[in-house]
Structure formats: structure tokens, C-alpha cells
Amino acid sequence: MTKKGLISVVEREHILSLLNHGKRTDGRSFNEFRKIQIIPGYVQKAEGSAIAKIGKSKVIAGVKAQMGAPFPDTPNKGVITTTVELVPVAAPEFESGPPREYAIELARVADRAIRESEAVSNEDLVIIPSKSVWILFIDIYVLDHDGNLYDACELAALGALLNTQIPDVKIVTNEKGEEVVEVLETTHPLVMKHTPISCTFSKIGDNIIVDPNYDEESIQDTRLTLAFTEENKICSTQKGESGSFSVEEIKKCIDIAAERTKDIRSQLDKIVDPQGYPWSEESS
Amino acid sequence: MAKNKEETVLITKDGIRHDGRKREDLREISFEVGVLDRADGSCLIEWGRNKILAAVYGPRELHPKHMQMPSQAYIRCEYRMATFSVPDRKRPAPNRREKEISKLLGEALDPALFTYLYPRSVIDVFIEVLQADGGTRCAAITAASLALADAGIPMRDLVSGVAAGNLSGKVVLDLDDIEDKEGEGDLPIAYLPNLEKVVLLQSDGIFTPDQYKEALDMLVPACKKVYQLQRKAITDKYSQINDAVQKDIDAEAKAKPAKDKKKADESKAKDDKKDKKKADDGKKSKADKEDKKKKGLKKPSKKKDDKKQASKEKEAKKD
Numbered sequence: 001m002t003k004k005g006l007i008s009v010v011e012r013e014h015i016l017s018l019l020n021h022g023k024r025t026d027g028r029s030f031n032e033f034r035k036i037q038i039i040p041g042y043v044q045k046a047e048g049s050a051i052a053k054i055g056k057s058k059v060i061a062g063v064k065a066q067m068g069a070p071f072p073d074t075p076n077k078g079v080i081t082t083t084v085e086l087v088p089v090a091a092p093e094f095e096s097g098p099p100r101e102y103a104i105e106l107a108r109v110a111d112r113a114i115r116e117s118e119a120v121s122n123e124d125l126v127i128i129p130s131k132s133v134w135i136l137f138i139d140i141y142v143l144d145h146d147g148n149l150y151d152a153c154e155l156a157a158l159g160a161l162l163n164t165q166i167p168d169v170k171i172v173t174n175e176k177g178e179e180v181v182e183v184l185e186t187t188h189p190l191v192m193k194h195t196p197i198s199c200t201f202s203k204i205g206d207n208i209i210v211d212p213n214y215d216e217e218s219i220q221d222t223r224l225t226l227a228f229t230e231e232n233k234i235c236s237t238q239k240g241e242s243g244s245f246s247v248e249e250i251k252k253c254i255d256i257a258a259e260r261t262k263d264i265r266s267q268l269d270k271i272v273d274p275q276g277y278p279w280s281e282e283s284s
Numbered sequence: 285m286a287k288n289k290e291e292t293v294l295i296t297k298d299g300i301r302h303d304g305r306k307r308e309d310l311r312e313i314s315f316e317v318g319v320l321d322r323a324d325g326s327c328l329i330e331w332g333r334n335k336i337l338a339a340v341y342g343p344r345e346l347h348p349k350h351m352q353m354p355s356q357a358y359i360r361c362e363y364r365m366a367t368f369s370v371p372d373r374k375r376p377a378p379n380r381r382e383k384e385i386s387k388l389l390g391e392a393l394d395p396a397l398f399t400y401l402y403p404r405s406v407i408d409v410f411i412e413v414l415q416a417d418g419g420t421r422c423a424a425i426t427a428a429s430l431a432l433a434d435a436g437i438p439m440r441d442l443v444s445g446v447a448a449g450n451l452s453g454k455v456v457l458d459l460d461d462i463e464d465k466e467g468e469g470d471l472p473i474a475y476l477p478n479l480e481k482v483v484l485l486q487s488d489g490i491f492t493p494d495q496y497k498e499a500l501d502m503l504v505p506a507c508k509k510v511y512q513l514q515r516k517a518i519t520d521k522y523s524q525i526n527d528a529v530q531k532d533i534d535a536e537a538k539a540k541p542a543k544d545k546k547k548a549d550e551s552k553a554k555d556d557k558k559d560k561k562k563a564d565d566g567k568k569s570k571a572d573k574e575d576k577k578k579k580g581l582k583k584p585s586k587k588k589d590d591k592k593q594a595s596k597e598k599e600a601k602k603d
Contacts, residue, residue, distance in 0.1 A: 101387045104380050116469075116488045224485065234496050237471070237487035240387075242359075242394035244481035247500050254493050 007218045015219060019207040026055075026213060031256050033211045036264060038159040039276040047136075048164025048190065051278045052156035055213060056146035058278060061156035062139050063164045063190075067181065070126070070133040078125020079135040082111035084142065084153055091145035109198075109238045110140065110153045113227035117196040117235035120161060124191045127169055127181055134166060147213040150225045150238075154198040159272060164190040196235050197264050198227035199257035203243055208253065210260060224250070226257040230265055294466055295451040302462065308502055310446065310458045313510065315427070315517035317434050325435025327517075329427035332460055333417035338427040339410045340435040346406035357402035361390030363424055365413040385421050392425055392474045392484035398438045407437060418461040419447045425474045425484065426510060433518055441479050444510040447472035448499035450491055455499045457506050471499050475507035 015025055028034070034055030043049040048063035070077060084107035086094040099107070114120065125134040138160065140153045165187035174180050202212035202220040212220060222243030227236040234254070239245065245253075264271065292302055299307045311332030320326035323339035346352045346360075363386045367374050378386075393409060409431065411424045422445030429443035449459040450469035464470055469489025473482055491499065 101383055104383050105387055108380060108384050112488050116490065229490070232493065234487060234491045234493065235489070237485055239482070239485035240391060242391040244395045244476065244479075244483045245485070246481060247504060250482060250485065250500060251497050254496055258493055 007215060011215065012219050015215060016205060019204055019209070024209065025215065030207065030209045031260065033260065033264070034213070036155065036271050037276050038155055038272045039278050040159050040163040040272055040274055042278065047166065048160045050156050050159030050163065052152050052159055053278065054148050054152045054155070054211065056144060057148060057152045058144040059149065059152040059156040060141050060143055061153070061160040063160045064137045064139070065166055066135045066137065067127065067132055068135045070130060075130030076126055077122040078133045080115060080120060080138065081135070082114065082138040082140065082157060083107050084110065084140045086142050090142045094145070105240065106149055106153055107140070109150055109225055109236065110157050113154055113196040113198055113236040114138070114157060114161070117194045117227070117229045119192055119194045119196055121191040121193050128171065128179055132181055145214060147217045148200050148211050150200045151198050151211065154196070154227065158195060158197070161190060161192060162272070166190050194229045195265060196227045196229055197261040198225050198236070199260045200225045201253050203245065208249060210256065224253055226253060228258055228261040232258055232262070292462060292466065294463055295454055295456065299454065301451070301456065303460065307454060307456045308506070310506060310509065311460065313513055315430060315514065317430055317518050317521045325431040325433070325437070327427045327430040327434060329423050331419065331423040333415060334413070334420055334423045335415040336420060336423050336427050337412045337414060338424065338431040340407065340431045340437070341410070342407040343402040343405040343437070344408070346404065352404040355403055356399040357405045357407050359390045359394050359397065359399065359409065360406050361386050361393065361409040361411070361428070363389055363411045363413070363421070365416060369413050369416045388484055388486070389421065389425050389428065393428060393432065393443060395481065395483050396429060396439050396441050396443050396476055397432065398440065401438060416461070418459050418464040419472065421445065422447050422472050422474065426514065430514055430518060441476040442511055442514050443474050443483060444477055444507040444514060445472065445474040445484065446503055446506040446510060448503050450489060450495060455495050455502060457502055471496070473503050473507070475504065477508045477511040
């Protein structure tokens, strides 16, 4: 129901008629991603960070670790929270202020893939059971909006977690006999058990395309995001916008998403590029 | 909360679940349509131990005006949980989960409605979860679509929701709260049973692609089953109204001969008036029906027309 981006009728008809002939405006095939790049460690003050680029979409994620109490019903688990900010630098329709529905949905979809796949070893975040755990804040800022923010946010969060360093701690007993946590100067890498990667589809008319760009998104009828773990299991789904899918279409999307996420994962070494320059306009 | 995690066997080898259901069994579902007096349409659903109230207001003018859409109505859905609906008191302010579900439910109801009939307006759908026991979003959208039908809003189809889940690798339908928390995965959908379209699809937890596809194949017939119950609920309501009106008519017909001549004359004059009005109504409803035929309307809204006509007849009789 969100108001879609403004696009002229000529542009809309152009995109649609190309799609009906099996073509896309940027020359990609229906099931092809744009160039993906992850630049880790962009922000040194964060425990972990990464800029993810899909085509011209740019998203930065930072991980901050804070010590705190666990939830009473999960005393032996750390806490992970994910937020997404659609900051006004990224697009004319983004305004400052508290997160709107769209940002909340984005954050919850990115969060779901990480949480449900148990990507971060929850037990490793526990310092003293039921007393003190690490709380990881994954905060994602959208910097440049050229469509498919769902996959970009997911990749940025994953990239940031992959280079997160958690401070080492020492538990000492003080003179009152209480256990006190002492944070040391040294750090260790965060243990990751899984690497969830998502694939987003756009349905425009009867055409279903992978990785929609800004213009394609602005005329889409509906959207589907599927996240897969490295074991080829689905860990998160989200259908959005007001259109609909048939069951057959969903099944087809599952097969395509399984392939695409496998491709991305197999190229992860190449995609994650510490030397990459985030602001260059590389042709995709 | 669920400290006896080890003790609860979610599903046995024979496929029997902790509450005795089989894999494909749904919990008991009952609806009551038109429970609220002030709302334009309303529905109470009791789905297992879920108790959810849905109310529809509109179509009405949308404020703030910049939200208005020039070519269609805006479906504004608000899904809220009562503070006492869950074991630990929920904070009253809407949380992120509620906001996300509200957005998704609004988007899922949209394809079922002829929104282009009401440009620049809003159709408000309010959902209050009074008691939650797993699968609230599916139950909520099922109730909301009945409330929309009850409000007489032209619809392409009803919306039926059911969730599938993954219990120890076995795909089951309609998770309750314990199964949702302890199971491996949850996959809610909402479906347009006549148009055969999926309008809401989410999943969390783990499914293999094969389990996922199996779940979809199980969910479609389940949604159609829920649809039959929905249809029955709404047709029952109007047949009750029809029966009541018919009873009134019969009673009046019986009472007439006993009345004295003067009164009979009066009532004759009134009858003429009523007949005239009825004829007008008949004309109107015929035109309406034709109009709606063009738009390919389904039963519920037509029923509403019958109801309107019936109540008009009733009013005409009263004076």
C-alpha cells in the first residue's frame, strides 16, 4: 500500500513492454543479479561494519556490542537486534524522523534471516549465564537507493557480522564475592554458524524478475524475498506489496532463489573486497 | 515460559500432535458476523483459543489528505494485540511486530477488493486480538475479510488464511502457540480461494525447499476448507435476517383480518405506500445487481443488498 516512486507513464510502458518481450531496461536477463560488492571494515569504531552494493544501491551496516542482561526466558542466549534507517541522503522520498512501516519491514526481514538461521552462535554471546550477555546491535543505514534494498540490507548485515570482533572478557570475583566482568583490550572474531543470503523477486504484470532496480520496483505489483542458508534451507520468506502470486509461481521462485543464493555464496570471497572503493560508479 | 520443553512431545512417530490433532487437522473455527453495532462491518473469530475481533469502517474520507490516492481507495489496516492476550503482559504501545503485520494484512486484503471504486477514500480495518494462541495473523485476515463482506464492500473473493509449520521435519498445519515456539518453522499464508492467488506469504524458521513446497500443497486445500466455513458464516447471518423478516410478514398477515374496518382501510393505504416503496426498491436493487454483475461481484455483497432491502421493508412496515 505504500505509495510507489513517481515514474512517468512513458517510462512505465517502456519497462513493461520490454519485459513482455523478455528483456529488461538494463540488459539483464530476468534471473540475473546486478554486480554485488561488499566492502568490510569501513567504520573502524564499530565492532564490525560493511558497505554492501547491489548495482548502484549502497547500504552500510555497523555492529555494536554492548554488555547487558539476557531476556528472562532465554538466559543462555545473547541478544541481537536489527534496525534499518532510511536516511534522507538516499532518496528524495525518504524523510528524517522515526522509522516508518517500510523501514520496520526492511529491518524485520533482515533480522528474520539472521535470527531464524541462527547465523550467530547465540551461546558464544553469553558471558555469565542469566546475568550478563553480549547484545549485538546491527544498525543498517541505506545510503543510496536504486532498488532491492531487501537483499542489500541482508548482505550488509552479513558482511558486518563476518568481520565483527568481540572484546575478550575476564570474570573476576571482587571483595564482596560477586562475579564482575572485566573487558580486556584484546578481541576475538564473532563465531558465525551460518551465512543466510536472500534473493528478492519483483512481479510486474506476469513477469517475475530477480533483483529489481529502482524503476522496476516503482511499477512492481508485488515482491517476494526468500532467504537461504548454506545448507540450501529456506530460513525466511516475506511477500510484500498488494499483488498476488500463484502457488506455481512461488515454487518456481524457490528454485530460482536456491540457485541464485548458491551463486552468491560461492563467489563470496570475490564479492567481499576490503580494497573496494564504495563510491565509485562501476558499470554493472 | 515453556520450561517443560523436554516433556512436550510435539509430534509422535505416527504423526499425532501434542493436542491430539493429525498433521493436516485444523483447530476448531467459528465465526460470528456483525457482532458490533457501530462498525460498518464486523466479525468475531474463535480459532482454537484465539479470539480476534475485526471491524471495518468506510469507505470514508481519508485524512491526512496527502495520503489520498487519486485512482483507488487506501486500505488502512491496524492489527493490535490486547495487553492481556498473551502470558506476559504486552506493552500497550504498538510494537514493530504489530506494525509489520498491519502493513502486510492491508496489502493482502487489497487484491480482494475493488479499490478503484472508491478513489481518494480509506477503508479502515481494525483488528483487536483479545486472546492469542498461535496463528493470529491468519485468523485475523480471515476475520477481516468477513468484516469487509459484512460492511457490503464489493469484493472479488474472500481471503482465507492458514499457517503451516515444521515439527521435527514433519510438515503440519495450523500451529498453536506451543508448536509455534518449540517447532522448527512457521509458514503463514493467506489465499484467495476462487482466484487461486496467494496474497500473504511469510516464513520463519527452517524449511527445506521440498518441505516448503509440500507445505504449500497442504495449505491450499486447508484454505479452501476455511473458505467454506467463512461462506457459511456470512450466508447464515443473512438467512437469519430473512427468516426474521418473513416471520414478521406472516404475523402481520395473520393479524390483519381481526382488525376493524377503519384500521384495515388505514393499513390498506399504508400498504399502497409500501408497495410503491417496494417497487422503487425493486427497481433500485435490480439496477444495482446489473451494475454489480458487470463488475463480477461475489455473493457476500449481494447478500448485503438483500439485507438492506429487507431492513427497508421492515421499516416500511413499522410506520
